[in-house]
Amino acid sequence: MALNLIMLGPPGAGKGTQAERFAKKRGIPKISTGDMLRESVKAGTEIGLRAKAIMERGELVNDEVMIGIVKERLARADAQDGFILDGFPRTVAQAKALDTLMDGRPAIVVIDITVPEAELVRRLSSRMVCEECGLNAEGVELAQMSTTACKRCGGRLKQRSDDTADVVRERLKVYKRDTQPLVDFYRDRSTFRQVFGAQPPDRVEKELDHAVKHATKTEGGRR
Ligand code: AP5
Numbered sequence: 001m002a003l004n005l006i007m008l009g010p011p012g013a014g015k016g017t018q019a020e021r022f023a024k025k026r027g028i029p030k031i032s033t034g035d036m037l038r039e040s041v042k043a044g045t046e047i048g049l050r051a052k053a054i055m056e057r058g059e060l061v062n063d064e065v066m067i068g069i070v071k072e073r074l075a076r077a078d079a080q081d082g083f084i085l086d087g088f089p090r091t092v093a094q095a096k097a098l099d100t101l102m103d104g105r106p107a108i109v110v111i112d113i114t115v116p117e118a119e120l121v122r123r124l125s126s127r128m129v130c131e132e133c134g135l136n137a138e139g140v141e142l143a144q145m146s147t148t149a150c151k152r153c154g155g156r157l158k159q160r161s162d163d164t165a166d167v168v169r170e171r172l173k174v175y176k177r178d179t180q181p182l183v184d185f186y187r188d189r190s191t192f193r194q195v196f197g198a199q200p201p202d203r204v205e206k207e208l209d210h211a212v213k214h215a216t217k218t219e220g221g222r223r
């Protein structure tokens, strides 16, 4: 049966890291709205031009635009046998819209990755990504930034433009105000699970696999 999975969690929780691993294993697409917006910024599309300043302030792009982007993406052929959403939904309005889009598909499995705030700040202040393809450079120290190339495409590494201290503070504030309420929105569903993310990535991956297995077993079609 198609697996429709959502990764919830604050900035730096490891949504992207875990979604990437899971998508590879299951052969389903990882749909990251943050990555899609960054690609639009790079390509200079109309949405990208509008999103750039919003993202650099750590605020959210408006619901209507985001719902439109995701609706179109989920309609594509490769998403019919399942998908992993990373970074969407991020507001209750987006979550309600997603429920409507899921009509007729298997119930979404929601994994909330929890990590203490101090660890989030530590991760984001030291994260490096590829300038070309956006891949996270796992396990590279800041001091090695100029001498290390991206593992996937050989591109140069840089800090993400929204990982500065001020913007991280704003992103965490926006998360608490707009996205954390989704935990209550989903908590009572039989397919909601929480995974503790402040553990080594392999450990988180194992717990996540287990949580998804358990959630799909007990699902029974209830939303
Ligand atoms: P987005 O790109 O989604 O950013 P985010 O939610 O702030 O999350 P991050 O990508 O920073 O963190 P992550 O949880 O993916 O962690 P990662 O795996 O990278 O969104 C960016 C912006 O786009 C938003 O601010 C908003 O403006 C806009 N946007 C996107 N979607 C939107 C929507 N639906 N609505 C409106 N606006 C939207 O890990 C972080 C670091 O930690 C990495 O360096 C990684 O290597 C490391 N790490 C990961 N796991 C571990 C571990 N277990 N132990 C130690 N280190 C780890």
Ligand code: MG
Residues within 6 Å of the ligand: 015, 016, 017, 034, 086
């Ligand atoms: Mg991410």
